[in-house]
Structure formats: structure tokens, C-alpha cells
Amino acid sequence: MKNIKHQNTEEKILDAAKEVFTEEGKAGAKMQMIADRAGINKSLLHYYYRSKDKLFAAVFKFAFGKMASRIFDIFKSDDDFFTQIEKFIENYLSAIIKNPFIPMFILGELNKKHNNIAAELIIKSGVNIDFFEDLVNEQIKKGNIRETNPKKLIINILALCVFPVIAKPLIEPIIFDNDKNAYNEYIKNRKDEITQIIFSQIKP
Amino acid sequence: MKNIKHQNTEEKILDAAKEVFTEEGKAGAKMQMIADRAGINKSLLHYYYRSKDKLFAAVFKFAFGKMASRIFDIFKSDDDFFTQIEKFIENYLSAIIKNPFIPMFILGELNKKHNNIAAELIIKSGVNIDFFEDLVNEQIKKGNIRETNPKKLIINILALCVFPVIAKPLIEPIIFDNDKNAYNEYIKNRKDEITQIIFSQIKP
DNA sequence: GTCTATAAATTGATAGAC
DNA sequence: GTCTATCAATTTATAGAC
Numbered sequence: 367m368k369n370i371k372h373q374n375t376e377e378k379i380l381d382a383a384k385e386v387f388t389e390e391g392k393a394g395a396k397m398q399m400i401a402d403r404a405g406i407n408k409s410l411l412h413y414y415y416r417s418k419d420k421l422f423a424a425v426f427k428f429a430f431g432k433m434a435s436r437i438f439d440i441f442k443s444d445d446d447f448f449t450q451i452e453k454f455i456e457n458y459l460s461a462i463i464k465n466p467f468i469p470m471f472i473l474g475e476l477n478k479k480h481n482n483i484a485a486e487l488i489i490k491s492g493v494n495i496d497f498f499e500d501l502v503n504e505q506i507k508k509g510n511i512r513e514t515n516p517k518k519l520i521i522n523i524l525a526l527c528v529f530p531v532i533a534k535p536l537i538e539p540i541i542f543d544n545d546k547n548a549y550n551e552y553i554k555n556r557k558d559e560i561t562q563i564i565f566s567q568i569k570p
Numbered sequence: 571m572k573n574i575k576h577q578n579t580e581e582k583i584l585d586a587a588k589e590v591f592t593e594e595g596k597a598g599a600k601m602q603m604i605a606d607r608a609g610i611n612k613s614l615l616h617y618y619y620r621s622k623d624k625l626f627a628a629v630f631k632f633a634f635g636k637m638a639s640r641i642f643d644i645f646k647s648d649d650d651f652f653t654q655i656e657k658f659i660e661n662y663l664s665a666i667i668k669n670p671f672i673p674m675f676i677l678g679e680l681n682k683k684h685n686n687i688a689a690e691l692i693i694k695s696g697v698n699i700d701f702f703e704d705l706v707n708e709q710i711k712k713g714n715i716r717e718t719n720p721k722k723l724i725i726n727i728l729a730l731c732v733f734p735v736i737a738k739p740l741i742e743p744i745i746f747d748n749d750k751n752a753y754n755e756y757i758k759n760r761k762d763e764i765t766q767i768i769f770s771q772i773k774p
Numbered sequence: 775g776t777c778t779a780t781a782a783a784t785t786g787a788t789a790g791a792c
Numbered sequence: 793g794t795c796t797a798t799c800a801a802t803t804t805a806t807a808g809a810c
Binding site: 389390391392393394467470472473474476477478479480485488489493494495517518520521522524525526528529530532533534535536537539540541542552559563566567 | 593594595596597598671674676677678680681682683684689692693697698699721722724725726728729730732733734736737739740741743744745746747756763767770771
Binding site: 375406407409410413414 | 775776777778
């Protein structure tokens with residue numbers, strides 16, 4: 367339930383900040399925009415979050431958590447490995463499509479020269495892929511999949527999921543001749559396409 | 571020859587602007603930073619480029635040209651199609667690695683809500699993939715490659731090339747445990763990996 | 775908690791001397 | 793062409809009334 371009436375001001379601010387920061391980037395986002403979008407006074411931003419940096423940190427932490435935390439949970443299910451992969455692609459892709467600005471926001475801020483805040487939050491997050499690596503190696507040993515580098519595998523999956531969404535402003539005009547429907551149709555079929563590519567890489 | 575002494579002030583400014591804009595984004599880049607980096611006075615920026623918007627436009631045009639113009643020229647060579655694909659991946663990948671900030675810069679600016687300048691420049695650029703599409707369809711007809719959607723094919727190639735570079739600040743710490751050498755080694759072998767994946771998709 | 779008013783610093787841009 | 797000085801607007805942040 368997302369569009370429920372906001373309970374308190376702090377929530378209103380955070381929701382507005384999520385929108386503005388992800389749409390405009392840290393430098394492009396202005397405190398006034400966030401206040402306007404939240405329907406409150408600018409001073410209240412500082413009352414709840416002492417500074418723009420702190421508000422940004424809260425938003426970045428949320429955004430990164432949204433895309434990174436627990437995405438590997440699917441690999442702890444009872445499904446066979448191929449079903450797990452398929453479900454992972456499905457879940458991740460739909461998360462990106464539902465929040466198309468978030469991946470761009472995360473990558474954009476992390477690539478800024480002077481943004482230690484974002485980089486520090488990544489380290490603190492403690493996200494790691496150990497479980498996934500163990501799982502893949504186990505599947506190889508069992509003979510379920512071909513010899514496969516787990517690191518390379520996960521990067522390829524993420525690349526094929528993320529790029530078509532963050533590159534939409536390039537793909538829609540150049541590849542699909544500004545045909546919005548053609549792009550949407552392409553994205554709709556993307557899950558099956560990625561699954562097929564990945565399976566062809568790992569199936570014995 | 572890149573590190574040759576700058577001839578004139580206009581070039582110095584543009585070179586500095588390229589660096590600062592691509593590293594910090596349009597909103598994060600400040601005219602003072604650019605002046606400092608160029609070793610000149612802030613006023614001179616306005617003397618040569620009337621406004622920040624105009625300077626940004628010049629940089630964006632250059633950056634987009636660097637990554638988009640003539641990248642399809644390789645498909646006009648006499649090589650057989652598989653060699654063309656391999657060379658394309660090699661060229662594109664090395665262009666990205668040599669200019670790792672540029673793809674992020676282009677995508678970042680295009681994804682900003684209120685950046686008409688960048689979006690307009692894309693349209694004006696006139697880049698299109700017609701030639702590549704014709705070529706792929708011809709190869710299918712000849713039976714050289716499997717039934718393949720050219721649009722999907724080119725997006726997959728670009729995704730596999732671009733993502734590992736723009737996601738470096740995420741991949742190096744999380745996937746490679748902050749091992750810089752491991753990441754570099756991964757990138758070094760990337761061309762062969764992508765080529766293999768793409769070939770497995772199109773070879774009969 | 776929420777607002778108005780205002781400070782303090784930053785920043786894009788211009789005027790004018792040389 | 794290049795610089796200094798300065799303006800005008802923006803923007804983060806705080807003080808203080810209610």
C-alpha cells in the first residue's frame with residue numbers, strides 16, 4: 367500500500383525527498399523543491415533532518431536498500447536453480463521497472479568524484495554475494511550447470527536487466543524511433559529474453 | 571595525441587569543462603571549478619561560451635559524439651559479420667574504458683527530469699541504426715546467423731559493454747571485495763566474454 | 775511542530791579597466 | 793583577450809515567534 371495518506375511530517379518529507387533526489391540527483395535537488403513537493407515549509411526539512419547531506423544519506427540508504435537488500439533471498443528458496451534464476455530476473459526486472467529512477471540515481475551518485483557519503487553507505491551496507499557464489503559452485507559440482515564464474519554470471523544478469531531501463535532516453539529515440547509502444551513492448555518481453563540468454567550460458 | 575600543450579584559451583576551457591562536467595554532472599559542476607582547472611579567470615568562460623548552458627551543450631555534444639558517432643562504421647568494413655561484431659565489441663569496450671565517465675555522464679543527464687538540452691541534442695544528432703538492421707537481416711537471409719532481432723541484439727551488446735564500467739563503484743566493493751586488481755583483470759577479459767555470449771546467441 | 779524572517783555562503787553572469 | 797570588482801539571484805541553514 368503506497369498511496370496511503372501520510373501519517374506524519376517526517377514521512378511526507380522523506381517521500382518527497384526520494385522523488386526529488388532520484389529525479390534530479392543530489393546536486394540538482396533543491397531543498398525548496400522537496401519542501402514544495404511535501405507541502406510543508408523549508409525550515410521543517412532542517413528540523414527533521416539537520417542538513418541536506420543527512421537527508422540525502424537517508425534517501426540514498428533507502429534507494430540502495432530497495433535495489434540491493436534481500437534480492438538474493440530468492441536463492442534461499444526450495445526451487446531448483448534454474449527456477450531461482452528465472453524468478454530472480456523476474457523480481458529484479460520488475461523492481462527496476464517499478465522504480466526506474468533508482469538504479470540511475472545510485473550509479474550516478476556513486477560515480478560522482480566527491481561523493482563520499484554514497485560510497486561509505488555502500489560499504490556499511492554489508493551486502494555481499496557469498497551465498498550466491500556458494501550456490502553456483504555447488505550446482506557446478508552437482509553437474510546441474512556448466513563450469514561458470516558466479517561473479518561474471520551475476521554481473522551479466524544485472525547488466526541485461528538494468529541497462530535497457532537506464533538507457534531508455536537513448537534507446538527509445540534511437541533504437542525504437544521514438545515509438546513509445548515499441549519500447550514498452552520490448553521491456554515487457556525482456557524477462558524471457560534475459561532468461562534465455564543466461565540459461566544458454568549455464569545449461570550443460 | 572592528447573596531452574599536447576593547449577593552443578588557445580577556448581580549447582583549454584573546453585577540455586577543463588569536459589572533465590568537470592563529466593565528473594560532477596551539470597548541476598554539480600561549477601563554473602569556478604572549470605576556470606580553476608583551465609587555469610584561467612571565471613569571466614573568460616562567459617567570454618567564450620556565453621552561459622553555463624551553452625558550455626554544457628558543447629561538452630554534451632562532444633561526449634555523445636565520442637560514444638555514438640561512427641561506432642557503426644565497423645559494420646561497413648569488408649570483414650565477415652562475426653569479425654565485425656567482435657571488432658565492434660572490442661572498439662566500443664576500449665572507448666568506454668578509455669573514457670569511463672562519459673557513458674555515465676550521458677545517461678545521467680538524459681535521465682534528469684528537466685534537461686531538455688541533452689534530449690534535444692540526441693534528436694539533432696541524427697544517429698540511427700538503420701544500416702545495422704539491414705545488415706543483420708541480410709545475414710539472416712543468407713543463413714549466416716539465426717533468426718535475430720537486430721534491435722535486441724545491439725541493446726544486449728551495449729548493455730554487456732557499458733554496465734560493468736558504469737557500475738564499477740558497486741562491482742568492485744561488492745562483487746570483488748574491493749580487490750582492484752581482480753576488477754581490472756575482469757575488465758581485461760571482458761571482450762572475449764561478451765563476444766562468446768553474443769556469438770552463442772546468433773550462431774546457427 | 776510549524777511558520778516567518780533573515781543570515782551567510784555560493785554561484786552564474788556582467789561591467790569596465792587594461 | 794584577460795583581468796578585477798561587483799551584482800543579482802539562488803540556496804543552505806538558523807533564529808525566534810507562535
